[in-house]
Amino acid sequence: MNRLALLALTALLSQASAVTITIATVNNPDMVTMQKLTPEFNKKYPDIQVKWVTLPENELRQKITLDVASGAGSFDLATVGAYEVPIWAKNGWLEPLTPLFGKYPDIARSYNLADVLPGVRGALTVGGSLYAVPFYAESSMTYYNKDLFKAAGLTMPAQPTWTQIQTFASKVHNPAKGVYGVCLRGLPGWGENMALFSTMVNTFGGRWFDQGWQAQLNTPAWKSAMTFYVNLVKKYGPPGATGNGFTENLTLMSQGKCGMWVDATVAAGFLSDPSSSKITKSVGFAKAPVGTTPRGNNWYWSWNLAIPKSTKQEDAAFKFLTWATSKDYIALVAKTKGTWASVPPGTRTSTYQNANYRKAAGAFSGLVLSSINSADVNKATKDPVPYTGVQYVAIPEFQALGTQVGQYLAGALSGQYTVDQALKLSQDAANKTAREGGYQK
Structure with a gap:
């Protein structure tokens, strides 16, 4: 088999083994940035393709609620508000994330859940298990x-x-x-x-x-x-x-x-x-x-990423969820936009300890952090x-x-x-x- 034929076969096999996840998200600026940075995710996980459904907040909430409540399985990842997370978790509509962090110890180590602000983590925890991770938070x-x-x-x-x-x-x-x-x-x-x-x-x-x-x-x-x-x-x-x-x-x-x-x-x-x-x-x-x-x-409010119970691509969804809310992702946004002032706020202690962020948002960053924590x-x-x-x-x-x-x-x-x-x-x-x-x- 010549080299071109081998490359073509490799590409076909790669496509055949690739999985596709569908993400439903709100059309705010931070989420639009996340969508634009999908090629960076693909560099790390070339076997996972991402399909986006981006909607205004009211329409998004209605669509996702109907889908997860009925178990239709249209979405593998969803942007969910702090209000919905405990309700949906108790209804059995969301996949608990704690077992997945246990399943992928390497991801758990690099992700460092302890870096996520305690109050933010607490709002997304039901019965001792985490059901979503924060993309953005505010007080x-x-x-x-x-x-x-x-x-x-x-x-x-x-x-x-x-x-x-x-x-x-x-x-x-x-x-x-x-x-x-x-x-x-x-x-x-x-x-x-x-x-x-x-x-x-x-x-x-x-x-x-x-x-x-x-x-x-x-x-x-x-x-x-x-x-x-x-x-x-x-x-x-x-x-x-x-x-x-x-x-x-x-x-x-x-x-x-x-x-x-x-x-x-x-x-x-x-x-x-x-x-x-x-x-x-x-x-x-x-x-x-x-x-x-x-x-x-x-x-307290946050937009978060959660995995509906009805997903068929739980592992792939977990990999995107942890990538898009990681410390590395925050640094990637700063690099892409050319300023730390534009990174998703309110989620990680390390963001507020970062000298570049403190320089860009020094007048208010400490107060924002203490407000979210309290x-x-x-x-x-x-x-x-x-x-x-x-x-x-x-x-x-x-x-x-x-x-x-x-x-x-x-x-x-x-x-x-x-x-x-x-x-x-x-x-x-x-x-x-x-x-x-x-x-x-």
Whole structure:
């Protein structure tokens, strides 16, 4: 057999032995980068071909949920949020990863699970087994305009209280000049206004349900939190706040129109980037505010890679999953993009110890790390609860319930409801959810 024929035969045999994995992922920038770097994965694992299904978040969640719940097996890997992981794990929809790390000791050694931030690992662990690994993680923090604070003679403490936030807002609020004391999410949604408001409820000593799954939304803690939120945003927030979510407030803050903003840690990079922010030299950073208790003041979220139970290519999927969330992958992104500021944040201790990353994100990297580490999905409330989650309740029904309560909260902010009316409607909705879901005995 001549050399050309031998090469052709080798290629054919290689194709015949190759496996193909299908990955469903959200179309955010970090995941698009992962898709573009697939050829680097193929260099390491030439016998594994990768097919991508990239979708907007809502469509992705719907498609993956239907697929894994039915066991259809369309996807071998899926991008799954921190909210879904414990729910899907308990439903038996995800493959536990702990046995796979045991099966591949070489991968386990190079991957180094101990390097993954403890709080991030904990949120993805159910019954002692890991069910997903993080690609990107975030918490929440306080941003403020140092120039506005200096002009008003104010000093932001490292750990502000909500009462201090209100006082500061009153001092820098100047709508005649297009400056608002504080910008907070008002757009209804379980992942919009309720993400922020639920952390406020936590620090005011509130919880969604007691240990018997009786709703707790008509309690003094919830009333204090909602009254405070409504008054704060009405007095010192921008007009039309019920239409402002993360994106709208990011724009306002980056244009110098907000004295303060409490939101996701991922915004630190945007506000520090001259191409997207006018306040790069005046933006300051502090911890997320606390109320009567520090419990649950900063939320936790992550996008993660998980293997559906219905996959037929478990080993190949595991190899991609560990490659795309590894320390080496993070370095590869930095090299490809030419800056460490662009790497997936919030997942590994080594990222925050890296001198290059600290140089690129030094003003906020330490605070982001401590915020993520302190966000505990298992201890987010003053009193005990039967659920996990900081800014959400990890039950399937919460997407609908959280959005419904978010609409009532927005109604109280816009004047459609009084706070008491909004709380009664919210309490009734929460109890109805608990009864119909079979949580209440």
